[in-house]
Amino acid sequence: EAGVAQSPRYKIIEKRQSVAFWCNPISGHATLYWYQQILGQGPKLLIQFQNNGVVDDSQLPKDRFSAERLKGVDSTLKIQPAKLEDSAVYLCASSTTGLGIAQYFGPGTRLTVL
Amino acid sequence: QKEVEQDPGPLSVPEGAIVSLNCTYSNSAFQYFMWYRQYSRKGPELLMYTYSSGNKEDGRFTAQVDKSSKYISLFIRDSQPSDSATYLCAIFTQGGSEKLVFGKGTKLTVNP
Numbered sequence: 001e002a003g004v005a006q007s008p009r010y011k012i013i014e015k016r017q018s019v020a021f022w023c024n025p026i027s028g029h030a031t032l033y034w035y036q037q038i039l040g041q042g043p044k045l046l047i048q049f050q051n052n053g054v055v056d057d058s059q060l061p062k063d064r065f066s067a068e069r070l071k072g073v074d075s076t077l078k079i080q081p082a083k084l085e086d087s088a089v090y091l092c093a094s095s096t097t098g099l100g101i102a103q104y105f106g107p108g109t110r111l112t113v114l
Numbered sequence: 115q116k117e118v119e120q121d122p123g124p125l126s127v128p129e130g131a132i133v134s135l136n137c138t139y140s141n142s143a144f145q146y147f148m149w150y151r152q153y154s155r156k157g158p159e160l161l162m163y164t165y166s167s168g169n170k171e172d173g174r175f176t177a178q179v180d181k182s183s184k185y186i187s188l189f190i191r192d193s194q195p196s197d198s199a200t201y202l203c204a205i206f207t208q209g210g211s212e213k214l215v216f217g218k219g220t221k222l223t224v225n226p
Binding site for chain 2: 004040041042043044045048056091093100101102103104105106107108110
């Protein structure tokens, strides 16, 4: 079974630029999550999708972050414009049901904002 | 007060040692307790989870939950260099806002 795929693995941009991350969850997993993991911290949930609907985006900074999951499979997370404090690893995870106990994580995208 | 507190370490032990990793949590509504392992430049992977107070064993790993004191632990017996990683405790609650809340993680190094 293929795991959660993410791209790119690394991205370096300057502040005020835009960036987008892509995630392909495990086949058949209805629930998809985006997390932000700042160095030395645990992952923090940004947004959760159930199929193509948003379940929880309470911690997503909506003035600069957006995410979509148009066909209930792949998802993209965008930051526009980026700030220095957005430097982090962005992790995508998926689970089989809405009960997100067993979440499977991708390798993450490491973003550096200069 | 943070929902989940975890000592970030780092923790360095010799091969074969017993390792104890701990977290405390503040919300008694939390229902599921997980331990994730994260190798450098990888995503977290679920090691074990438990629902009730008491111990749950899986090979060299034992997860312990004490709901009365809101304290969770992970013990690693006969630690190996391959156990070197960051260990994240995580807690999940149902009802209302269902989400996984992580601790900061403890970085463990097992020296051969």
